[in-house]
Amino acid sequence: MQSRQLWAASLGLVAFLALAGFALDRAFQSTAQSGVRERLHSYALAYAGSDFARDGSVIPPWDAPDSRFKRPGSGLYAQIVLTSGQWESDSAQGPQLPEAPMLEAGVQVFEGPLPLIQISGEPGQVYRYGYGLLSTDENSGREIPYTVYILEDTTALGRQVQAFRAALWRYLGGAGVVLLLLQMLVLRWSLRPLRDVIAELKRVQMGAASGMSEAHPRELEPLTDSINAFIDSERQNLDRQRHTLADLAHSLKTPLAVLRSRLDSGASEDELRAEVDTQLRRMNDLVGYQLARAARSxxxxxxxxxxxxxxxxxxxxxxxxxxxxxxxxxxxxxxxxxxxxxxxxxxxxxxxxxxxxxxxxxxxxxxxxxxxxxxxxxxxxxxxxxxxxxxxxxxxxxxxxxxxxxxxxxxxxxxxxxxxxxxxxxxxxxxxxxxxxxxxxxxxxxxxxxxxxxx
Incomplete structure (x- = not known):
């Protein structure tokens, strides 16, 4: 019983920890991706304030919001897409970024992971945030639609996820071991009354105890009371059988004594025959009576x-x-x-x-x-x-x-x-x-x- 309960509790605990770990992992990834989106959104707003030259080309901010935008292949890239072309940050020189389409004004998208070719020629992945904007030329008064894209390599986020997963499963595994040990202790403690009942039954079987004690939990009282009632019933039946045999022997003692006294008295054969017939009938009645008495309550x-x-x-x-x-x-x-x-x-x-x-x-x-x-x-x-x-x-x-x-x-x-x-x-x-x-x-x-x- 203890083994079955322990196996059942262990399987339930493992299933719970697996589901909890999966849920926490998904929650962390979702939170991490939301953090990436907010960070890329802030970068996009910095580039959304770019100016435009008379020929419609982009004049980017003098100070980049992050130094990685100026380092080729750094993993953080900026793109401004126009109807007549596009502008890319210095960090985009070398890697092959995914194609960047124009977005309607006011539209924001967060995509990824998207494939790219890194500066080393190896394949990689990036998260991309796009923001569709509309600017008005102060000289001509015409509107200029453009889209700002900020891309970030997934390597940093992947390292964070891997570190979180390692810590998560390490702590969940440790917690699982501790909970299993606690479960074993709880099961041994909760099943101790049953072991006590088994030990008492063994003592009763060996004759070391006359019956079950009353020092048991309330839930086990019907069981121990039934066992005691069964033991008492068996003992009463045994005593009744012994008493019946003793009573029968005692009842037959007087007729046998009468026969012995008549034999010793030197009575005639007819008198002895009559006496034997009388006493045999009496002994037959006594046997029938004792058997009937033993059978009824x-x-x-x-x-x-x-x-x-x-x-x-x-x-x-x-x-x-x-x-x-x-x-x-x-x-x-x-x-x-x-x-x-x-x-x-x-x-x-x-x-x-x-x-x-x-x-x-x-x-x-x-x-x-x-x-x-x-x-x-x-x-x-x-x-x-x-x-x-x-x-x-x-x-x-x-x-x-x-x-x-x-x-x-x-x-x-x-x-x-x-x-x-x-x-x-x-x-x-x-x-x-x-x-x-x-x-x-x-x-x-x-x-x-x-x-x-x-x-």
């Missing part, structure tokens, strides 16, 4: 209401088999009118992860409370879900850390640390809130989910 706004108790019972039955050795008792306090307006898989993930966390930490009791939440006129009610246990609970200064993905409350307890992160993702998609505290009734942890109305 949020929950369905107009989902049919779902009864909560049947799903809660199914989850608790499986958990009681997994934690049969602990003998945990789960109690329900579910309002009959309470409904979940959303995806069935979201409800199962929400209840499953909260109840499994409670079973894992409880000593002997778990309490699930479900009730309708806030009511607004003309909108379906919200939902309040509370899961409590009688375990050790969570310290207040440790709550934020436990809710992070991949963090476990106790590293000695088996788990992946993503169950509560899944719960938070689901609650966030429903614009709800999750509050964690201590249970007043059981003394352990208390997880309270509040979903707003109108969803």
């Amino acid at each position: 949020g929950h369905q706004l107009f989902a049919a209401p779902i009864a909560i108790e049947p799903h809660a019972e199914q989850i608790v039955v499986g958990l009681e088999k997994v934690y049969a050795a602990k003998g945990v008792l789960c109690e329900f306090e579910i309002a009959p009118e309470a409904r979940f307006h959303g995806e069935t898989g979201d409800l199962q993930e929400l209840l499953g992860n909260l109840l499994e966390n409670a079973f894992k930490w409880a000593k002997s009791r778990v309490l699930l409370t479900v009730a309708e939440g806030e009511h607004l006129a003309g909108r379906r009610p919200g939902l309040r879900v509370v899961v409590e246990d009688d375990g050790p609970g969570i310290a207040e200064d440790n709550i934020a850390r436990v809710l992070q993905r991949g963090v476990r409350g106790d590293e000695r307890v088996q788990g992946h640390g993503i169950g509560l992160a899944i719960v938070q993702d689901i609650i966030k998609s429903y614009r709800g809130d999750l509050r964690v505290g201590r249970s007043d009734e059981l003394g352990g942890a208390k997880f309270e989910v509040e979903l707003p109305p109108g969803l």
Whole structure:
């Protein structure tokens, strides 16, 4: 880009300087020729005052207006043309001047360059000024028409033009070089933000930077913002894929644990077959749910209401088999009118992860409370879900850390640390809130989910 702009600017600058040089050259020549014309005009006026003898011959001025008129072949010549002949200055003795015609009285002409043969015999050129005049003889009273011609060699003017051209192109060339250097500096300065963007992109590609900075000109902000948006989108997609795989693995953990516990319990073949069939259906539903969840950006706004108790019972039955050795008792306090307006898989993930966390930490009791939440006129009610246990609970200064993905409350307890992160993702998609505290009734942890109305 810089090279193209530099070439374009250079060609434009060269064309401009060429046109400027041509225009200045023509202007100088025109001015110089005007100066020659004025000078020859002044000489012509000096010879216009010449007297005439009785025989009609010319009596030139005693003092010539320029000494060159008296030096043969000097390059400055005077002619007075009459009807009966012509007079020439001493300088015209030797050179062969161009033919000089008579002009009407009052007519002025400036011609040139005209050819002549110099005193050395070599060809040359002259500028010629002619002035037609009319004089009256004082004795006879008759009128005498005559024409004064002043001729000057073009050599002097040519030398002036050549000197001017040499100086002109020397200065224009120097100015062109300076302007090209300035143009290069201006281009490098003006394109520096683009080079900075390229350098930042390279740092992002190498992992040295997380995104484009905001230290860019206003014109480049749409570009850098689009790049940052693309980078963020790609990172979110990668995180979503990772989370989906982790969530899927976490969801399949409970059915697999149920199967393992049934195998270790020595159940009969029919019981094992029935249990395997149940858990396989559940795992199939979980896989389908996680894939669908990964493909959509949020929950369905107009989902049919779902009864909560049947799903809660199914989850608790499986958990009681997994934690049969602990003998945990789960109690329900579910309002009959309470409904979940959303995806069935979201409800199962929400209840499953909260109840499994409670079973894992409880000593002997778990309490699930479900009730309708806030009511607004003309909108379906919200939902309040509370899961409590009688375990050790969570310290207040440790709550934020436990809710992070991949963090476990106790590293000695088996788990992946993503169950509560899944719960938070689901609650966030429903614009709800999750509050964690201590249970007043059981003394352990208390997880309270509040979903707003109108969803």
